[in-house]
Amino acid sequence: xxxxxxxxxxxxxxxxxxxxxxxxxxxxxxxxxxxxxxxxxxxxxxxxxxxxxxxxxxxxxxxxxxxxxxxxxxxxxxxxxxxxxxxxxxxxxxxxxxxxxxxxxxxxxxxxxxxxxxxxxxxxxxxxxxxxxxxxxxxxxxxxxxxxxxxxxxxxxxxxxxxxxxxxxxxxxxxxxxxxxxxxxxxxxxxxxxxxxxxxxxxxxxxxxxxxxxxxxxxxxxxxxxxxxxxxxxxxxxxxxxxxxxxxxxxxxxxxxxxxxxxxxxxxxxxxxxxxxxxxxxxxxxxxxxxxxxxxxxxxxxx
Amino acid sequence: xxxxxxxxxxxxxxxxxxxxxxxxxxxxxxxxxxxxxxxxxxxxxxxxxxxxxxxxxxxxxxxxxxxxxxxxxxxxxxxxxxxxxxxxxxxxxxxxxxxxxxxxxxxxxxxxxxxxxxxxxxxxxxxxxxxxxxxxxxxxxxxxxxxxxxxxxxxxxxxxxxxxxxxxxxxxxxxxxxxxxxxxxxxxxxxxxxxxxxxxxxxxxxxxxxxxxxxxxxxxxxxxxxxxxxxxxxxxxxxxxxxxxxxxxxxxxxxxxxxxxxxxxxxxxxxxxxxxxxxxxxxxxxxxxxxxxxxxxxxxxxx
Numbered sequence: 178x179x180x181x182x183x184x185x186x187x188x189x190x191x192x193x194x195x196x197x198x199x200x201x202x203x204x205x206x207x208x209x210x211x212x213x214x215x216x217x218x219x220x221x222x223x224x225x226x227x228x229x230x231x232x233x234x235x236x237x238x239x240x241x242x243x244x245x246x247x248x249x250x251x252x253x254x255x256x257x258x259x260x261x262x263x264x265x266x267x268x269x270x271x272x273x274x275x276x277x278x279x280x281x282x283x284x285x286x287x288x289x290x291x292x293x294x295x296x297x298x299x300x301x302x303x304x305x306x307x308x309x310x311x312x313x314x315x316x317x318x319x320x321x322x323x324x325x326x327x328x329x330x331x332x333x334x335x336x337x338x339x340x341x342x343x344x345x346x347x348x349x350x351x352x353x354x355x356x357x358x359x360x361x362x363x364x365x366x367x368x369x370x371x372x373x374x375x376x377x378x379x380x381x382x383x384x385x386x387x388x389x390x391x392x393x394x395x396x397x398x399x400x401x402x403x404x405x406x407x408x409x410x411x412x413x414x415x416x417x418x419x420x421x422x423x424x425x426x427x428x429x430x431x432x433x434x435x436x437x438x439x440x441x442x443x444x445x446x447x448x449x450x451x452x453x454x455x456x457x458x459x460x461x462x463x464x465x466x467x468x469x470x471x472x473x474x475x476x477x478x479x480x
Numbered sequence: 481x482x483x484x485x486x487x488x489x490x491x492x493x494x495x496x497x498x499x500x501x502x503x504x505x506x507x508x509x510x511x512x513x514x515x516x517x518x519x520x521x522x523x524x525x526x527x528x529x530x531x532x533x534x535x536x537x538x539x540x541x542x543x544x545x546x547x548x549x550x551x552x553x554x555x556x557x558x559x560x561x562x563x564x565x566x567x568x569x570x571x572x573x574x575x576x577x578x579x580x581x582x583x584x585x586x587x588x589x590x591x592x593x594x595x596x597x598x599x600x601x602x603x604x605x606x607x608x609x610x611x612x613x614x615x616x617x618x619x620x621x622x623x624x625x626x627x628x629x630x631x632x633x634x635x636x637x638x639x640x641x642x643x644x645x646x647x648x649x650x651x652x653x654x655x656x657x658x659x660x661x662x663x664x665x666x667x668x669x670x671x672x673x674x675x676x677x678x679x680x681x682x683x684x685x686x687x688x689x690x691x692x693x694x695x696x697x698x699x700x701x702x703x704x705x706x707x708x709x710x711x712x713x714x715x716x717x718x719x720x721x722x723x724x725x726x727x728x729x730x731x732x733x734x735x736x737x738x739x740x741x742x743x744x745x746x747x748x749x750x751x752x753x754x755x756x757x758x759x760x761x762x763x764x765x766x767x768x769x770x771x772x773x774x775x776x777x778x779x780x781x782x783x
Contacts, residue, residue: 200661208637212515297607298625298659304600322601323660330633331661334511356601357626358503358634 193276194246194283200331203284207245207333215242217335219361221328224248225265225379226274229369233338234278236366241336246275247284247328249291254320260465265379284328291327300326300357302349305443309456310345310467313433321346322353329359337361342368342376344454344469345443368468370396374476376468388462391429395457395468396476398423398435402455403475413437413446416455416472424459433458433465440471497549497578498585503634506587510548510636518545520638522664524631527551528568528682529577532672536641537581539669544639549578550587550631552594557623563768568682587631594630603629603660605652608746612759613648613770616736624649625656632662640664645671645679647757647772648746671771673699677779679771691765694732698760698771699779701726701738705758706778716740716749719758719775727762736761736768743774 197203207217218241220233230246237244248271255261268285275283300322305311311318329337337354339347347365354361369377374396375389384392398420405419414437421435437446440454451473458467470476500506510520521544523536533549540547551574558564571588578586603625608614614621632640640657642650650668657664672680677699678692687695701723708722717740724738740749743757754776761770773779 200663204637204661204663208514211511295607295655296659297605298656299604299606300660301602301604302600303602304598326629327659327661330663333636334507352598353601356599356630357603358507358630360503360507360633 192279193272194280197245197282197284198286199290200286200327203245203282203331204333206282207243207335210243211334217241217332218244219328219332219335219337220244220246221325221337221339222246222248223250223264223379224271225267225382226271227369227377227379227381229340229342229377231274231278232369233340233366234275234280236364237336237338238278238280240364243281245282245284245332245335246280249284249286249324249328251291251320251324252288253292253323254317256314256316259314260380260383260463263383265382284331291324299323300353302353302356304352305345305349308345308443309434309436309438310458313458318346318349322349325350326353326357326359329354329361332361334360335362336364338364338366340368341365342378342468344440344456348441348443368470368476370476370479372479374400374478376466376476378466380464380466383464384462388429388464391427391461392466394424394427394430395459395466396478398457399455399468399470400475400478402435402437403470403472406449406451406472411448411450413449413453416449417445420455420457424457427461429461431460433460437472495579495582496575497583500548500585500587501589502593503589503630506548506585506634507636509585510546510638513546514637520544520635521547522631522635522638522640523547523549524628524640524642525549525551526553526567526682527574528570528685529574530672530680530682530684532643532645532680534577534581535672536643536669537578537583539667540639540641541581541583543667546584548585548587548635548638549583550589552587552589552627552631554594554623554627555591556595556626557620559617559619562617563683563686563766566686568685587634594627602626603656605656605659607655608648608652611648611746612737612739612741613761616761621649621652625652628653629656629660629662632657632664635664637663638665639667641667641669643671644668645681645770645772647743647759651744651746671773671779673779673782675782677703677781679769679779681769683767683769686767687765691732691767694730694764695769697727697730697733698762698769699781701760702758702771702773703778703781705738705740706773706775709752709754709775714751714753716752716756719752720748723758723760727760730764732764734763736763740775 218237402420521540705723
């Protein structure tokens with residue numbers, strides 16, 4: 178396993194996590210932990226776990242007494258023409274990884290448990306609902322907000338861990354937790370990357386070898402935007418253009434968007450600063466890939 | 481106090497409830513109760529407490545170890561032309577009633593605490609969103625769903641009490657609690673009425689003496705629909721028409737709607753049965769009044 182993939186070390190005894198498949202079971206277990214004074218950590222995932230997810234688990238284990246990892250491929254956040262059916266699934270391998278890490282519980286509800294017949298409620302976050310991923314994937318963030326509300330409501334008071342790669346999602350989750358008084362504490366953990374800079378994503382396995390090579394252009398575009406910023410260019414549109422040109426130069430990539438934004442609200446910036454966020458998204462072989470970094474903190478290549 | 485207004489008796493020691501004004505304070509207090517093995521009851525109100533609210537408190541006290549009453553006039557559930565500013569407010573009197581009943585805590589957040597600048601999340605229940613109160617008051621139930629989600633999320637695992645008068649609201653709340661895995665148990669308690677049948681409502685104090693007399697037509701319309709049903713009429717539209725004619729005969733009343741519906745989903749029924757629900761709503765002197773009863777269980781007059 179490459180250096181960047183080394184798993185967080187843990188002193189916990191490796192054992193299979195307790196498997197939970199209903200909100201009630203999750204609520205009862207976490208309530209018993211809290212009643213014993215323990216801090217509960219939640220790592221929401223869609224499975225196909227990679228070192229990015231495992232770094233979230235490691236962060237949760239370092240800050241919490243108990244850690245639940247949820248595995249649920251949420252149909253509500255996929256558009257009708259998106260890859261819900263093709264999304265990678267590998268539950269046995271996931272469970273083995275969670276066992277190795279000594280995760281306490283794995284919450285894996287069925288779709289019919291989460292969305293039974295007659296399900297009729299949506300959580301809608303209106304801020305930023307026309308920007309970037311929200312614009313490109315209508316309904317996506319409503320699906321995310323709805324499932325995250327369900328997961329946090331069933332877990333109860335906890336710390337919850339999200340990856341910086343999905344930065345717009347993390348900001349949305351922080352907003353709904355605040356707005357709905359869910360009481361969770363949201364932690365956003367750094368993106369884990371391949372040696373050539375590619376951000377880890379469960380979707381990467383859907384790429385061919387040549388698509389995988391082409392996918393390097395996303396991280397490269399973030400590096401180029403940061404390089405231009407370091408050379409004195411502060412125009413947001415100009416920096417975004419520089420990023421989009423790197424992706425545009427890759428024959429297998431089709432640019433979805435590139436932007437330089439305020440990291441708090443994702444509004445495009447006319448003038449960038451060191452803390453501004455660069456966002457890029459592209460299709461490669463029909464696979465939707467996104468990446469992001471703060472200007473001044475570009476991806477580092479280790480390969 | 482009239483017979484129908486007699487307060488539930490309680491063996492609890494009368495003492496001022498603990499006052500809470502933030503979700504965090506509410507969460508901490510209820511968590512400490514649950515950690516001690518106590519069952520928590522929540523009675524959400526908009527204040528101006530009357531015997532209807534107090535019957536909810538009594539039900540909560542009979543089933544729970546600890547009871548919180550929330551008092552929050554929720555601007556989000558009032559339309560721009562509705563009576564948010566005119567809605568009755570009498571916090572000191574409310575607090576005295578809660579003290580007399582030995583309520584453990586009163587949650588009374590400020591509007592800016594519930595909806596700070598930048599608040600951007602809505603809970604939308606799509607089922608029944610075009611029916612009756614939902615049709616008459618666009619956005620009303622989204623406001624209700626959003627504030628109830630916040631109250632239940634901050635309270636944590638609890639039993640929550642709602643009045644049958646707002647039957648459509650109670651069904652909506654049960655739906656969102658189920659859909660969002662909020663884990664609360666919803667209890668719906670019978671409507672408390674004046675001796676002449678008028679359902680208690682905080683808005684009743686907004687009526688003049690003649691408006692107050694006119695308001696008897698709502699309960700009378702429910703009684704008439706039940707009487708016709710008992711006489712063998714089972715056509716839903718015909719029974720609804722009978723109710724609407726009673727209200728139409730009152731010069732001060734302006735009918736909003738009358739319907740005979742399935743009590744589970746509020747869809748109009750072609751043919752009624754003993755468990756069908758009659759709904760009526762009318763304006764009297766600009767005051768929005770609603771009432772409801774099951775066919776076969778009409779309001780009883782005690783005066």
